[in-house]
Amino acid sequence: MKQFINLTLFFVLIAVAAALQTGEQSFAHGSNVLEKRTDTKKCPCSFAGSIFDPFVKDASSGYARGFVSYAQDEQGCTIISGQFSKGFEDHNGTFLLVDACDNLLFDISKELDVKFTEDGGTQTFSYKFDYINLDCDSNGLLVVECKVKSYYRKRQSRSGSSMKAGSSSTASVRRLP
Numbered sequence: 811m812k813q814f815i816n817l818t819l820f821f822v823l824i825a826v827a828a829a830l831q832t833g834e835q836s837f838a839h840g841s842n843v844l845e846k847r848t849d850t851k852k853c854p855c856s857f858a859g860s861i862f863d864p865f866v867k868d869a870s871s872g873y874a875r876g877f878v879s880y881a882q883d884e885q886g887c888t889i890i891s892g893q894f895s896k897g898f899e900d901h902n903g904t905f906l907l908v909d910a911c912d913n914l915l916f917d918i919s920k921e922l923d924v925k926f927t928e929d930g931g932t933q934t935f936s937y938k939f940d941y942i943n944l945d946c947d948s949n950g951l952l953v954v955e956c957k958v959k960s961y962y963r964k965r966q967s968r969s970g971s972s973m974k975a976g977s978s979s980t981a982s983v984r985r986l987p
Contacts, residue, residue, distance in 0.1 A: 853946035886946035891936035899930035
């Protein structure tokens, strides 16, 4: 009987220690897995995409053809994934996120680690970014603003951002229905 009590106590201590370690894990915007989510910031789950197609009006300017998707979870982390079918014949390219005025927001080339194919496209790529969000705060890709001067001395405001692939292709990041 004494061994049974000691064994039971031992397993209870292991279970409590494991539960305490799991509860201390937090995510990018401060939410905790085990606590109620009433007192932490909860981001909307959003999905957006960039279409690169030289033959579609307003889709892109350049030679790359492909699609890049952006999916934000409720912690504010964004998974960027996609694939290109052409436009990288030289097997070289950079992947940049820029605002509407072409100011650099993020260079995501290193994290995406894109592998090029022999026919000038890419293999599928995907990476989860903790520091990029779509519309969780004022720095989100869908809400970032750019102030531009016009010739009429009136300030225009453009919002949103774009993704540049390679040196000649740009596509805007747009919310998908």
